[in-house]
Amino acid sequence: MSIDANAVVLERYNAKVFKNRKEHMLKVNPAEDQIIIANTRAIPGIMTNRGCCYAGCKGVVLGPIKDMVTITHGPVGCGFYSWGTRRNKAKAEGDAPNYIQYCFTTDMQEPDIVFGGTKKLKKAIDEIMELMHPKTIMIAATCPVGLIGDDIQAVAAEAEKEYGIRCVAYSCEGYKGVSQSAGHHIANNGLMKRVIGTGDYEPATKYSVNILGEYNIGGDGWEQERILKKIGYEVVSVFTGDGEVERIASSHKANLNLVQCHRSINYIAEMMKTKYGVDWLKVNFIGLEGTVQSLRDMAAYFGDPELAQRTEQVIAEELAEVQDQMAAYKARLNGKTAALFVGGSRSHHYQGLLQDLGIKTVLAGYEFGHRDDYEGREIIPNIKDDADSKNIEHITVEKDEKKYHAYLTQEQYDKLAAEIPLEKYHGMIRDMDEGTYVVDDLNMYEAEKFMEILKPDMFFSGIKDKYALQKAGTLSRQLHSYDYSGPYAGFKGATQFGYDLCMGYFTPAWHMVTPPWKNRATLQGTVGE
Ligand code: SF4
Numbered sequence: 001m002s003i004d005a006n007a008v009v010l011e012r013y014n015a016k017v018f019k020n021r022k023e024h025m026l027k028v029n030p031a032e033d034q035i036i037i038a039n040t041r042a043i044p045g046i047m048t049n050r051g052c053c054y055a056g057c058k059g060v061v062l063g064p065i066k067d068m069v070t071i072t073h074g075p076v077g078c079g080f081y082s083w084g085t086r087r088n089k090a091k092a093e094g095d096a097p098n099y100i101q102y103c104f105t106t107d108m109q110e111p112d113i114v115f116g117g118t119k120k121l122k123k124a125i126d127e128i129m130e131l132m133h134p135k136t137i138m139i140a141a142t143c144p145v146g147l148i149g150d151d152i153q154a155v156a157a158e159a160e161k162e163y164g165i166r167c168v169a170y171s172c173e174g175y176k177g178v179s180q181s182a183g184h185h186i187a188n189n190g191l192m193k194r195v196i197g198t199g200d201y202e203p204a205t206k207y208s209v210n211i212l213g214e215y216n217i218g219g220d221g222w223e224q225e226r227i228l229k230k231i232g233y234e235v236v237s238v239f240t241g242d243g244e245v246e247r248i249a250s251s252h253k254a255n256l257n258l259v260q261c262h263r264s265i266n267y268i269a270e271m272m273k274t275k276y277g278v279d280w281l282k283v284n285f286i287g288l289e290g291t292v293q294s295l296r297d298m299a300a301y302f303g304d305p306e307l308a309q310r311t312e313q314v315i316a317e318e319l320a321e322v323q324d325q326m327a328a329y330k331a332r333l334n335g336k337t338a339a340l341f342v343g344g345s346r347s348h349h350y351q352g353l354l355q356d357l358g359i360k361t362v363l364a365g366y367e368f369g370h371r372d373d374y375e376g377r378e379i380i381p382n383i384k385d386d387a388d389s390k391n392i393e394h395i396t397v398e399k400d401e402k403k404y405h406a407y408l409t410q411e412q413y414d415k416l417a418a419e420i421p422l423e424k425y426h427g428m429i430r431d432m433d434e435g436t437y438v439v440d441d442l443n444m445y446e447a448e449k450f451m452e453i454l455k456p457d458m459f460f461s462g463i464k465d466k467y468a469l470q471k472a473g474t475l476s477r478q479l480h481s482y483d484y485s486g487p488y489a490g491f492k493g494a495t496q497f498g499y500d501l502c503m504g505y506f507t508p509a510w511h512m513v514t515p516p517w518k519n520r521a522t523l524q525g526t527v528g529e
Pocket of ligand 1: 052053054055074077078141142143173174175
C-alpha cells in the first residue's frame with residue numbers, strides 16, 4: 001500500500017490539533033464524494049499563511065481601482081505593509097487620475113484610540129480633497145476602528161454631502177471572518193450597493209463583457225484584454241486590476257460577466273445576475289488549454305458564427321506564435337512534479353498551465369478557499385454559517401425592472417448551461433488525479449513535511465515560505481507576485497511562465513549547495529612510494 005502523506009504529517013500534532021487539521025486534508029479519490037473542511041479559524045500559533053479581512057477588502061478588491069482614493073483608517077502598519085506589495089499594474093491614461101502608487105492612511109495615534117479617530121479621518125478627507133480632488137473616496141477600517149466604535153459610515157456620508165463625491169466606508173476590520181475571504185465579501189457588497197448600476201456608459205458592441213476577479217498581477221489582465229479585443233469583444237470593465245470606478249459603475253450594461261477568480265468575486269457575479277440579468281461564465285485564462293476553452297465557451301455563449309470563426313482564427317494565430325517556445329520548455333520540464341499553495345483560485349488555475357508544460361501536480365491547497373472552491377458550487381446549500389461568518393454582512397438584491405436585460409432567452413440559457421460552465425464552478429478537486437493531496441490552510445511545518453515526503457521538483461507558494469523551501473533545496477516560485485515577472489495569463493503569459501520556470505529550475509546554483517569538501521577528499525596524495 002502506498003504511503004499516506006497526510007497521516008505522516010498529522011503524527012506530530014496533539015489530539016486537539018490532529019482532530020482539527022485532519023479535516024482540512026484529503027487524498028484524492030474520484031470514486032468518492034469527498035468533503036474537505038475549509039473557511040474555518042486557523043489554529044493559534046500554527047504559523048498559518050493567511051492574511052486578514054482588511055487585506056481581502058482593501059488589498060485585493062478595492063486597492064487596484066486606480067481612479068479613486070482608498071484611505072486606510074488605522075495605525076500606520078496596515079497601510080504601510082500593503083503599500084505597493086501586490087503587483088496590480090495600472091496605467092495612467094491621459095489626464096485621468098491614477099492614485100494607486102500612493103498609500104493614504106490616517107496613521108492613528110494613542111489619542112485617536114482614546115478619544116476616537118473620526119475627526120482625524122474627516123481631516124484626512126479634507127486634505128485629500130484639497131490636494132487630489134478625487135471623485136470617489138473609499139475608507140477601509142482596520143482592527144482598532146471597530147473596537148473603539150468609530151462611526152466611519154457617518155464620516156463618509158458627511159464627506160459625500162460636503163464635497164458632492166462618492167464616499168463609501170467598509171467595515172473590514174482585520175479580525176472579521178477568518179481570512180482575506182471575509183474582506184472580499186465586504187468589498188463586493190460595497191461595490192454592489194454603491195457603485196455598480198450608477199454609470200451610464202453604453203457599450204459599443206453587443207459582445208460586451210466584464211472580467212471579474214482579475215487583478216492584473218504583472219499585466220495578466222492586459223494580456224486577456226488584448227486577446228478579447230483581437231477577437232472583437234469590448235471589455236466594459238475589469239474587477240479590479242487596472243480598474244476604473246467609473247467603468248465599474250456601468251458594468252451592469254455588459255452582456256456577460258467572465259469570472260476568473262471565483263472566490264473573491266462570485267458574490268458580485270451572483271448579484272448582478274439577479275439584479276441586472278447579466279449571466280456569468282467561469283473562465284480560466286491561465287494555461288493554453290484553459291484559455292482556448294474559455295474563448296470557445298464565450299463564442300458559444302454569444303452564438304454568432306462569425307464570432308466563432310474569428311475566435312478560431314485568433315486561437316490558431318496565437319498558438320502558432322507560442323508553440324515552438326512552449327515545446328522547448330516542455331521538453332525540459334516534462335515529467336517534473338509540483339506542489340501549489342496559493343490564495344483562493346490560483347492553486348487550481350495553474351494546474352492547467354503546468355500540465356501544458358508536462359508537469360504533474362502532487363499537492364494543492366488554498367489559504368482561504370471555501371468548500372465550493374474545492375468541491376464545486378453545488379455544495380453551497382450544504383455549507384452552514386458558523387459564528388465567524390455570521391458577522392459578515394450578507395446582502396440580497398432584487399431585480400431592477402428598468403436596468404434588467406437578459407442576453408439569452410430561458411430556452412437558450414438552459415441549452416447552453418448543459419454545454420458550458422454558465423454560473424457553474426466545479427471546484428479544484430475534480431481536476432486532480434487520484435492519489436494526489438489537497439490541503440487547506442497549509443502551514444509552515446506542513447509545507448516542509450510534505451516536501452520531505454512527496455519531494456516535488458517545485459513548490460509554488462508565496463513570499464513567506466519561498467525562502468524556507470529554497471533553503472531546503474527545492475525551487476519555489478511565487479504565484480502571488482510572480483517573483484516580479486509576468487504576465488502569466490493567456491498565450492504570451494504561458495511562455496513567460498515556461499521561461500521563468502526553466503530559469504529557476506535549471507539555475508546552476510542548485511548544484512553548488514553542498515560545498516566540495518563535503519563529498520570530495522580535500523587532500524590528495526600517495527603513501528609509501
Ligand atoms: S489584522 Fe488588523 S492590524 Fe493586522 S493588517 Fe489586518 S487590519 Fe491591520
